[in-house]
Each structure stands twice: as structure tokens, then as C-alpha cells.
Amino acid sequence: MGKPTGFLEYKRENPTKKDPFERTKSWKEFQLLMPEPALRQQGARCMDCGVPFCQTGTTMDGSDEIGCPVYNLIPEWNDLVYRGKWKEALDRLHKTNNFPEFTGRVCPAPCEGSCTVAISDDPVTIKSIEYHIVERGFQEGWIKPQPPANRTGKKVAVVGSGPAGLAAAQQLNKAGHLVTVFEREDRIGGLLTYGIPDVKLANDIVERRISILKAEGISFKTNTEIGKDISAKELHDQFDSVILCTGATKPRDVEVEGRNLKGIHFAMDFLTENTRSLLNSEHKDGNYISAQDKHVIVIGGGDTGVDCITTSVRHGAASITQFDINSEKTNERSESNPWPLFPIVHTVEDGQKEAIAVYGKDPRSYQVSTTKFVGNENGQVTELHTICVDTTIDASGRKVRTPIPGTEKVWKADLILLAVGFTGPEERIIEELSLQTTGRSTIDAEYGKYSTNVPGVFAAGDNRRGQSLVVWAIHEGREAARECDRYLMGSSNLP
Structure with a gap:
């Protein structure tokens, strides 16, 4: 550890991203590279914590999200970045992770939730540093094919x-x-x-x-x-x-009245067809499910649901609503979710930030359970009926959803995307x-x-x-x- 007082001297600095409204006009990535001095400061925030839970990749209380599952040598490459030894940092990163360019973009970073600095401050920007190490490696030409010297014949x-x-x-x-x-x-x-x-x-x-x-x-x-x-x-x-x-x-379905109506799709069908058409023709072939000018409802509060928001915003949807069957999370950890467990707290993801920028409000509605779909004479879905629910845990650990009387609601919907897991x-x-x-x-x-x-x-x-x-x-x-x-x-x- 090159800077023993780094975590006291420097605050967390997140990577810069393009403006949420402006970036919705493009399908290009929107994270920008940070200057090297700023990255070295962020590496200096990694403290001499004795037991680095960030890289443990272990379980506790049934959770599978404590530290890094691939056992990344995080303190080592944080220190190397601080010292400006980028190639050595890349070597350390590749020892445990074959594809840091993927995880540096799409991983929710359970390592950061288990960072010791996070006990009383913002965690080290581990995910951002990982991203910059591997991108530096590609820019410098350090990442090259390494075929084996010998073959086994198997x-x-x-x-x-x-x-x-x-x-x-x-x-x-x-x-x-x-x-x-x-x-x-x-x-x-x-x-x-x-x-x-x-x-x-x-x-x-x-x-x-x-x-x-x-x-x-x-x-x-x-x-x-x-x-x-x-x-x-x-x-x-x-x-x-x-x-x-x-x-x-195999996607999980929402099996309620009206499920056979047109305009109701599994999230992965929506996402897959969109990307295929984008890569094949930049959407010129029209072979995708379009959200343009439609009132879109995404059922499911997870990452796949957010990906549907990200895509629908770029299509030019008339409105976007995301249903989360759970209650809104607080900004602080609960007693049942202590460090170093992955923090279950309220967050606003990039796709949700884009929806806020375009439509003026957070797209999420909480504690919402769908009761039926309703369509017109052509078999096209036009609205969705819901009721709010309370969620409790029974003696066997299963979730129990209890409807709240008087919370029934009807929502206008032209396109419904089911993102409730697999x-x-x-x-x-x-x-x-x-x-x-x-x-x-x-x-x-x-x-x-x-x-x-x-x-x-x-x-x-x-x-x-x-x-x-x-x-x-x-x-x-x-x-x-x-x-x-x-x-x-x-x-x-x-x-």
C-alpha cells in the first residue's frame, strides 16, 4: 500500500459519464475515461485493512455476494495503479479475471459493498479502476493472443x-x-x-x-x-x-387474465431483437419490437428491467413505467444487511436516470402486482390492472404477498415487457x-x-x-x- 493515509485525504470520485439526456440520442457507450492523476488518487484510497473482504468471494447468511467471486487481487492492483505501474496491474488483473472489460462495465461490484472504507465512507472505486486498467492494456497493445506452447490432443x-x-x-x-x-x-x-x-x-x-x-x-x-x-x-x-x-x-411468466394479448413480450425477446437489428442494420430492417410512441410498462425491478428502460428511451417511447413488487429501499443499510454483505439500498441506475431526464420523473412504482391485462377488439393490449401488496417472510423463509384493499389501479399500456427473472x-x-x-x-x-x-x-x-x-x-x-x-x-x- 503506497499511500497509508489516502483514504483520509481523498474522496471517492466516480467516472464521468455523458449527460443522461444527450446520451439517449445514441447507442454508443457513455462512460468516459478518467485522467491518470485522478485514477492514481482513487487507487490511493485503498487502505491497509488487514483482511480485504473485497476480494474474498465468500458467502454469509446465504448471500452469494460478499466480495469478488473471481477473487480479484484488488488491493494489489489498486496499489500498482497508485504507483503508475499499469502493465503490472493488468497482469495482476488477468491472473484472476479473463474478461475485466466485461465486468468493468456490467458488474454490480459486490467488491465495493465489501470494501472496508465503506464501513464509514464511500467505497474505493474498484469497478472504475478495473475498467481503466484493462482499457489501458488494450490501448497500449499489451493484451495479445497467448496460444499454448503444446497441445494435449484432447x-x-x-x-x-x-x-x-x-x-x-x-x-x-x-x-x-x-x-x-x-x-x-x-x-x-x-x-x-x-x-x-x-x-x-x-x-x-x-x-x-x-x-x-x-x-x-x-x-x-x-x-x-x-x-x-x-x-x-x-x-x-x-x-x-x-x-x-x-x-x-427460460423466462418466468406473469400468468394473469389477458396474457395472450398482443403487445406483451418477454424482456429478453425485446432486448435480443433490438440488438440484432441494431447490429445488422442500425434498425433499418425494422426487425425488432419497437417502443416508439408507446406507453411502455416494464414488469420487474431488476437489471433486466432497467435494460428495457434504457432501450425504450432510445426508441422514443411516449412514457415508461417500471413496476417493482417490493417496497422502496432506504438509503441506509438495514440491521439485517450489515457490512460486508452486498448493500441492499436505494439506487438510481443509469437507465432510470435517463428516464428521469427525458420524462421528468423516476419511472418506478413500488409494491405493484399485476392482476390482469385488458385489450381492444383487435387483441392488442391497451391497459393493465394492478393492486399494491405488502411483502412478508413466513416461517419457512418464503415471501408472502398480501394485497392492500383500495389500492387497485388501471394503467394505460401499449407495450408490456416481462422482466421477472428466469x-x-x-x-x-x-x-x-x-x-x-x-x-x-x-x-x-x-x-x-x-x-x-x-x-x-x-x-x-x-x-x-x-x-x-x-x-x-x-x-x-x-x-x-x-x-x-x-x-x-x-x-x-x-x-
Whole structure:
């Protein structure tokens, strides 16, 4: 630690972003690079805390968001940034994280919630420093393909090219195996490409990393769906091992009266079609669900719901409302949410800030539960009925929603986007390989081992743990690669 009093001398300085109103006119990323002196000061705020919870990646009270899941060596590269040793900081960052350019953009930064400075002050800007380290690395030409010196001759198939699949593929390739990644979409990246709007994670950022992986010797096959274009059994027979990184892509529905009306869509369909059309033709082909001039209601208060707001604002929606079934959070941690747990507090995300700038108010409405959809004679949705609910926890730990009499309301709606989470992975591959599943419909593969009941078949990421973060997917992809390598070779030197 180069500046023992840095956390006392310097205040947190967040990265500069383009004005919320102005940036809605473009699909370009809006975070700006900070000058080096400011970044070095922010690195100096990292204190000699003895036990750096920021990099622990552990669990407490059932939470999976304490510190960094990939065990980033955060104090080390904060110190190196403070000292101006950027290349060394990049080396430290890549030791634990294959893709810091992804997490530096889209991770909610559980590390910052567990920062010791955050006990009584604003946390260190860990996410911003990570972003700047890796971007400096690309600018300086330090990030280059590193193909393995030798090949083992073992062939591994990775199904799914999201963050878990890409991390597993790169690690296995480092070990010298011949890796082929199968992706059913027309572009590599999984949710990194089609699940996250381009303004948050641009496709050229994903492609920049994919080009390096290709140069390192990894093969990619797009437009190839396992179970349709190639049977799962055939894949298992052709490769020495298979790692399934297919995600948890089955969306949770809102099953109320009127659900069959036109104008009601799952959030991921809305986001995927928008990005595909944007990348293919800058929306000139019209092959997307447009929110232009429509009264949009987003059901779901999470990140996917915010992504729908981000997209709808840029389409030119007439209005945007986001339903959150939970009550509005406070600005301070509750007694049940102490440090170093991830802070459950009120925040205003970038997409919500944009809605405020364009429409003059926060788009969120709290404690709202949908009771029915209503449409016109053409089968098009025109309004949505709701009631407010109280949420309590019963003796078994389950949430109980109790309607509040007299809070019924009717909302005008032309486009309704369902962003209420996912129920698990799709079943086709699971059924073809006769894989065992858990009570949550996820693939049954023990954490830390990742092996399924079928020898040589491993599972990692959301299809194993359920819907989670990009950083957890990278962590599981790395660990599953290690276990796969051990299965193939008898031992492994992968971390």
C-alpha cells in the first residue's frame, strides 16, 4: 500500500459519464475515461485493512455476494495503479479475471459493498479502476493472443458462448486442449451480446476479445444448436469432454387474465431483437419490437428491467413505467444487511436516470402486482390492472404477498415487457443426455466440482447455479475448466 493515509485525504470520485439526456440520442457507450492523476488518487484510497473482504468471494447468511467471486487481487492492483505501474496491474488483473472489460462495465461490484472504507465512507472505486486498467492494456497493445506452447490432443466441446463458456474455453485452451465453442445464435457472446444493450456493453468490445480467443486457437461454431443441428449424444461421442454453459434462459411468466394479448413480450425477446437489428442494420430492417410512441410498462425491478428502460428511451417511447413488487429501499443499510454483505439500498441506475431526464420523473412504482391485462377488439393490449401488496417472510423463509384493499389501479399500456427473472435452463440437452436436475430445475453438479451424473459432462454458470451475475459465470467457467482438465489429464495446473 503506497499511500497509508489516502483514504483520509481523498474522496471517492466516480467516472464521468455523458449527460443522461444527450446520451439517449445514441447507442454508443457513455462512460468516459478518467485522467491518470485522478485514477492514481482513487487507487490511493485503498487502505491497509488487514483482511480485504473485497476480494474474498465468500458467502454469509446465504448471500452469494460478499466480495469478488473471481477473487480479484484488488488491493494489489489498486496499489500498482497508485504507483503508475499499469502493465503490472493488468497482469495482476488477468491472473484472476479473463474478461475485466466485461465486468468493468456490467458488474454490480459486490467488491465495493465489501470494501472496508465503506464501513464509514464511500467505497474505493474498484469497478472504475478495473475498467481503466484493462482499457489501458488494450490501448497500449499489451493484451495479445497467448496460444499454448503444446497441445494435449484432447478435444473439449463448450456449449454456450456467454461469460461462463468463454472463460471455460480460454482456460482449457491454455491447458493445451483443442476447444470448440458451440453457439446457437449468429454471433458469439451469449447474453454479453444479445442480453445487454450496446450502450452498456458494445458488441465491438465483445468482438475485440473474441478475436484474441480465436488467435489463441479456440474454434467457434455459430448458428449451431445442440439438440437440433447436432444431437447432444453425438456431441458427447465426438469429444473427450463437454462443458455445458447454456445459461438459465427460460423466462418466468406473469400468468394473469389477458396474457395472450398482443403487445406483451418477454424482456429478453425485446432486448435480443433490438440488438440484432441494431447490429445488422442500425434498425433499418425494422426487425425488432419497437417502443416508439408507446406507453411502455416494464414488469420487474431488476437489471433486466432497467435494460428495457434504457432501450425504450432510445426508441422514443411516449412514457415508461417500471413496476417493482417490493417496497422502496432506504438509503441506509438495514440491521439485517450489515457490512460486508452486498448493500441492499436505494439506487438510481443509469437507465432510470435517463428516464428521469427525458420524462421528468423516476419511472418506478413500488409494491405493484399485476392482476390482469385488458385489450381492444383487435387483441392488442391497451391497459393493465394492478393492486399494491405488502411483502412478508413466513416461517419457512418464503415471501408472502398480501394485497392492500383500495389500492387497485388501471394503467394505460401499449407495450408490456416481462422482466421477472428466469426459471432455469432449457430442457432439450438435459433430457437428451439424461442429466439429473435439482429441485430448482438447474443441472445437478456440485459447486467446486461441476461434474454431472454423466461422465465427462460438466455444467457451469446459470444453468447450474440459477440466474446470477456475469462475474459468477466467469468464476464458474474457470473452475469447471480446472475440473474438466483434471478429468482429462488426472491432475490440473489451472487455478
